[in-house]
Amino acid sequence: MAASVLRVEGITKSFGGVQALKGVNFDIAPGEIHCLAGENGSGKSTLIKVVSGVYEPDAGKIEINGQQFSHLTPKEAIGLGIQVIYQDFSVFPNLTVMENLALNNELMDKRKLMSYKRARAIAGNAVSQIEFDVDLDERVENLSVADRQLIAICRALLQEAKLIIMDEPTSALTKKEVKALFAVIKRLQARGLPILFVSHKLDEVFEISERYTILRSGENVARGNTKELDRKTFVFHMTGRQFEDEFYRPSAAKREPILSVRELSLQGAYSDISFDLSPGEILGVTGLLGSGRTELVETLFGISQPDAGKIFIRGKEVRIKSVKSAIRKGIGYVPSDRLTEGLFLPQSVERNLAITALDRLSDHFGFLRRSAIADMTRKWIGELSIAAKSPALPVWALSGGNQQKVVLARWLANDLSILMLNGPTMGVDIGSKYDIHVLMRELAARGLAIIIVSDDLPEVLACASRILVMRDGAFVQELDPSATTESKLSELSTGIA
Numbered sequence: 099m100a101a102s103v104l105r106v107e108g109i110t111k112s113f114g115g116v117q118a119l120k121g122v123n124f125d126i127a128p129g130e131i132h133c134l135a136g137e138n139g140s141g142k143s144t145l146i147k148v149v150s151g152v153y154e155p156d157a158g159k160i161e162i163n164g165q166q167f168s169h170l171t172p173k174e175a176i177g178l179g180i181q182v183i184y185q186d187f188s189v190f191p192n193l194t195v196m197e198n199l200a201l202n203n204e205l206m207d208k209r210k211l212m213s214y215k216r217a218r219a220i221a222g223n224a225v226s227q228i229e230f231d232v233d234l235d236e237r238v239e240n241l242s243v244a245d246r247q248l249i250a251i252c253r254a255l256l257q258e259a260k261l262i263i264m265d266e267p268t269s270a271l272t273k274k275e276v277k278a279l280f281a282v283i284k285r286l287q288a289r290g291l292p293i294l295f296v297s298h299k300l301d302e303v304f305e306i307s308e309r310y311t312i313l314r315s316g317e318n319v320a321r322g323n324t325k326e327l328d329r330k331t332f333v334f335h336m337t338g339r340q341f342e343d344e345f346y347r348p349s350a351a352k353r354e355p356i357l358s359v360r361e362l363s364l365q366g367a368y369s370d371i372s373f374d375l376s377p378g379e380i381l382g383v384t385g386l387l388g389s390g391r392t393e394l395v396e397t398l399f400g401i402s403q404p405d406a407g408k409i410f411i412r413g414k415e416v417r418i419k420s421v422k423s424a425i426r427k428g429i430g431y432v433p434s435d436r437l438t439e440g441l442f443l444p445q446s447v448e449r450n451l452a453i454t455a456l457d458r459l460s461d462h463f464g465f466l467r468r469s470a471i472a473d474m475t476r477k478w479i480g481e482l483s484i485a486a487k488s489p490a491l492p493v494w495a496l497s498g499g500n501q502q503k504v505v506l507a508r509w510l511a512n513d514l515s516i517l518m519l520n521g522p523t524m525g526v527d528i529g530s531k532y533d534i535h536v537l538m539r540e541l542a543a544r545g546l547a548i549i550i551v552s553d554d555l556p557e558v559l560a561c562a563s564r565i566l567v568m569r570d571g572a573f574v575q576e577l578d579p580s581a582t583t584e585s586k587l588s589e590l591s592t593g594i595a
């Protein structure tokens with residue numbers, strides 16, 4: 099076996115009382131793409147900072163290209179070719195692409211005057227190495243997040259990187275940008291550069307890496323070849339918990355539809371949409387961004403008005419003129435951006451829960467009944483196992499998954515019969531994601547009718563009892579989750595086989 103580019107052994111690091119790393123071992127081979135995975139707080143960033151000289155470890159060894167260290171300074175790490183692309187990329191927004199790329203080299207060469215021609219050649223060479231098509235004279239502040247990241251990568255190349263470490267590089271990127279970044283990573287690999295790719299996202303680990311190391315609570319609980327890893331094992335190592343991955347089947351009892359949609363159309367969004375939804379069902383609506391999936395549920399929630407078609411609730415035709423009218427009809431909606439749209443972050447969990455149930459929690463004179471609010475809050479914190487030390491805690495202090503549960507609880511505290519969720523687990527940890535899935539099944543089993551809109555295909559497969567695929571504003575096909583695959587769904591969503 100070839101020597102490692104980087105090997106660490108028994109790395110331990112504490113911050114006050116928090117032991118962030120507990121004897122971590124791992125290594126990267128030349129030219130490999132290695133994923134460092136773990137949930138939020140598992141110690142990934144701390145490990146990177148140890149390797150790049152930002153933190154001194156309490157114990158352990160670092161070996162870079164055969165040289166041993168007990169700790170490094172940032173300068174030593176850079177000298178050894180360790181380049182970290184942090185989440186903020188540390189680019190200079192008010193300088194041009196060329197200046198961002200050439201400045202460092204010119205400074206390091208200690209030339210008094212920067213030669214414009216030389217700078218342009220250096221910058222041009224760097225961007226062409228990763229086939230990055232960018233105007234060298236554009237100011238970086240005018241570039242997208244994805245392009246700034248590529249600038250940071252080019253700069254790392256110019257500083258003679260021998261190992262590029264990317265700390266959760268996809269967190270601010272769109273799906274398309276992630277694809278482009280992966281292509282760049284592959285190009286770097288083809289040039290012989292090893293990459294340490296840090297992520298907590300399962301799909302990314304499978305797509306990009308050859309080997310993986312998983313951290314959980316500061317310990318490295320698993321390492322190996324990605325080819326030999328399956329989803330279930332990955333999730334187990336990430337969370338330390340075992341999850342069932344059965345399909346959701348509503349109870350066999352035939353139930354009348356609670357919601358029927360007939361030939362519903364909204365110009366520029368979707369057309370001729372018909373379906374039924376019964377209590378106990380979870381209808382999965384999937385499709386690409388722009389397929390009309392979000393506009394459809396927004397119409398059902400009274401945010402927009404259809405141009406044509408009919409909506410029936412319990413067989414009776416209804417008009418959903420406003421959000422208020424939707425709520426009155428027992429329809430709830432959790433939009434995809436829970437943080438900006440769903441919650442009052444500085445307010446307590448209790449207030450957030452009480453806010454839509456105010457009518458029921460008031461007495462005849464309109465005064466809020468404190469005990470009723472407290473009872474209701476306790477009930478939902480318990481029912482949804484919301485991890486909040488106290489109901490008085492502000493919502494921003496909770497994890498993403500628990501915030502999502504507060505949004506759900508708030509809806510459930512109203513008398514709902516139809517609950518629609520858009521991207522219900524976007525951006526939450528795998529553990530919380532499974533909790534939310536289990537919760538959705540439980541709610542459906544209790545008789546709620548649920549629609550989830552999601553382009554997370556494994557999620558749709560795991561949760562939905564029926565799947566409708568949308569493309570260009572139309573339903574292309576209905577599928578039984580137990581009789582289809584991710585690739586079939588993706589083929590139907592994109593129209594590309």
Ligand SMILES: Nc1ncnc2c1ncn2[C@@H]1O[C@H](COP(=O)(O)OP(=O)(O)O)[C@@H](O)[C@H]1O
Pocket residue numbers: 113116117118136137138139140141142143144145
């Ligand atoms: N500078 C610091 N001071 C105190 N605690 C820290 C510091 N950096 C990280 N931690 C703690 O160490 C643990 C691991 O954090 P981190 O390495 O950032 O995890 P990850 O990158 O996997 O999300 C967390 O509990 C975090 O709160």
Ligand SMILES: [Mg+2]
Pocket residue numbers: 142143144265266
């Ligand atoms: Mg981190």
